[in-house]
Amino acid sequence: MHNVTLIKGDGIGPSIMDAAVAVINASGAKIHWHEADAGMSAYERTGTPLPDATMESIAQTRVAFKGPLTTMVGEGFRSINVELRKQYDLYANVRPAKSWKGVKTRYDDVDIVIVRENTEGLYVGLEHYLTPAKDIAESLAVVTKAGSERIVEYAFKYAIDNNRQKVTVCHKANILKYTQGLFLRAAREIAAKYPDIEFDEKIVDAACMHMVMKPEQFDVVVTTNMFGDILSDLTAGLVGGLGLIPGANIGVDAALFEAVHGSAPDIAGKNIANPTAVMMGGVMMLNHLGEHEAATRMQNAIEKVVNGGVYVTPDLNPDSKYGTKEMGQAIVDAMS
Structure with missing residues (x-):
């Protein structure tokens, strides 16, 4: 029981x-x-x-x-x-999106799992106003090496346990050199431990485009908190909506x-x-x-x-x- x-x-x-x-x-x-x-x-x-x-x-x-x-x-x-x-x-927030034969969509064979870091990033809620007039607000994103390593490790273990072939890390390290750069470096280090699983890197905005153009190139996707929130809604749209x-x-x-x-x-x-x-x-x-x-x-x-x-x-x-x-x-x- x-x-x-x-x-x-x-x-x-x-x-x-x-x-x-x-x-x-x-x-x-x-x-x-x-x-x-x-x-x-x-x-x-x-x-x-x-x-x-x-x-x-x-x-x-x-x-x-x-x-x-x-x-x-x-x-x-x-x-x-x-x-x-x-x-x-x-x-670890795991959100699978898979096509249903009985649900008509633009795609037939989508099978993507978003693995989203769930405790860090912008969603930690570290935000405040910078002026008494409350006309300027600031939010702080927190990314740690330990937090990044464990979510990427989870994604690779999930891939192995579920017979998945590929893990793609989505990031914005080209602009956010420190927070996203730290996440990307951690992903590369962990990926090196799993040579049997294909590893791919995509900048998050490019990933959105590629998911719409050719979703079959994605398998397991690992990313930070807010990006995972957004990407999981995108993949939901590919298979029929959030109701699934x-x-x-x-x-x-x-x-x-x-x-x-x-x-x-x-x-x-x-x-x-x-x-x-x-x-x-x-x-x-x-x-x-x-x-x-x-x-x-x-x-x-x-x-x-x-x-x-x-x-x-x-x-x-x-x-x-x-x-x-x-x-x-x-x-x-x-x-x-």
């Missing part, structure tokens, strides 16, 4: 998480769910977006399955996602699994939210827990329903009359 902290989240979170939990429970994996609060809904009830009880639960289970959370933009309380990553040192992209946040002794999309409050309660991304996050979680047979069973069922294009949400098939609940049930049925 695996103990997992369950955070349903805000907006569409509860509906897609209920569907995902039902599918995970039907997969054969033995999960004991510890439900906890976070996000705007928790803030409205308790005055904090990240209650102590939630932190205590994750500290005990060391694995969390999380729905999308709402964070106020530009002001207000801290980002819960960033705080969780910092608190548990979840340094899961994310894993991995640390030495803790992990958090989620969809990478937001809480979409405008469609909350309408039974039209696509649960695929968070379900695929559940597949990643089951593999992390060693429940490989259950993970394969779950993934096969999700692919069968999505590729079938019938019992899917309207974003996947505009003519669909089915919603989140029906899609979830169809995936459960596909495992029977």
